[in-house]
Amino acid sequence: MKNQVALITGGSKGIGYGIAEALLMQGVHVAVTSRSEEAAKNAAQSLNALGLSGKAIGVMADVRDFKSQQNAVIQVLKSFGAINIVVANAGLGHFASIEDLSINQWNETIDTNLTGVFYSIKATVDALKASKGYFITISSLAGTNFFAKGSAYNASKFGLTGFTQSVMLDLRQYGVKVSTIMPGSVSTYFNGNTPKEEDVWKIQIEDIGELVVDLIKMNPRTLPSKIEVRPTMPPRK
Structure with a gap:
């Protein structure tokens, strides 16, 4: 994996950041994107400060804007010369009954989690x-x-799961591997949460990072195309 190049959307914090750190430990160079240029640059600076084998850069990109993503790809190719790994991680959630869910909330969820x-x-x-x-x-x-x-969230993630599996069938003829990871509860900043000690039972971001590394290291003849992961022992209700 050393000197491969990864592009991670929404990589300035949470799962994306955990994946970036895990890849850097393997000598992969990483580009993390965020809608905020400051957040992307700060994340890259923090990752580089860890002194790991790979190098990190931060790139401003909004996954809902195709031109923005194209520009991010151009920047990554200019910096590193190739892209070997893409992790489509950026996502958000709006949760409300159908009576209360707004048009804007629906559109933002679908535009980010699926169209993005x-x-x-x-x-x-x-x-x-x-x-x-x-x-x-x-x-x-x-x-x-x-x-x-x-x-809205179910629609976006049901769609994403099916979309990824179809893309897997489209691209494997070119030697491109495609997988989707389906986590349960993860200790992140998702939906306004702040990771805390009580979240120790949840999946941690480094666990998802380790899973990504394991997928990439797997013998190329084998493709785990859809992986469900969940906390081993959630609290009793």
Whole structure:
């Protein structure tokens, strides 16, 4: 994996940041994106301060804007010369009953969690075909398990899971591997949460990072195309 190049959307914090750190430990060079240029640059600075084998750069990009993602890809190729790994991680959630869910909330959820991933692969597919690389999406157990007040989020993640599996079939003929990771509860800043000691039972961001590394290191003849992960022992209700 040393000197490979990864592009991680929404990599300035949470799961994306954990994946970036895990890849840097393997000698992979990493570009993390954020809608905030400051957040992207600060994340890269923090990752580089760890003194790991790979180098990190921060790139401003909004996954809902195809041109923005194309520009991010150009910057990464200019900096590192190739893209071997793309992790489509950027996502958000709005949770409300269908009576209360607003049009804007619906559109923002679908545009980020589903259309944003479509833009991610469209912007990087040529680079991934050239490198025979790996495209990984971060879906959710909500992409197979529906729940009340989750219509927008469920729709986006059900769609993302199916989308990724179809892309897997499209691209494997070119030597491009495609997988989706579907986590349960993860200790992140998602939906306004702040990680705390009581979250110790949840999946940690470094666990998802380790899983990404394991996928990339797997013998190329084998492709785990859809991976569900969940906390081993959640609190009793």
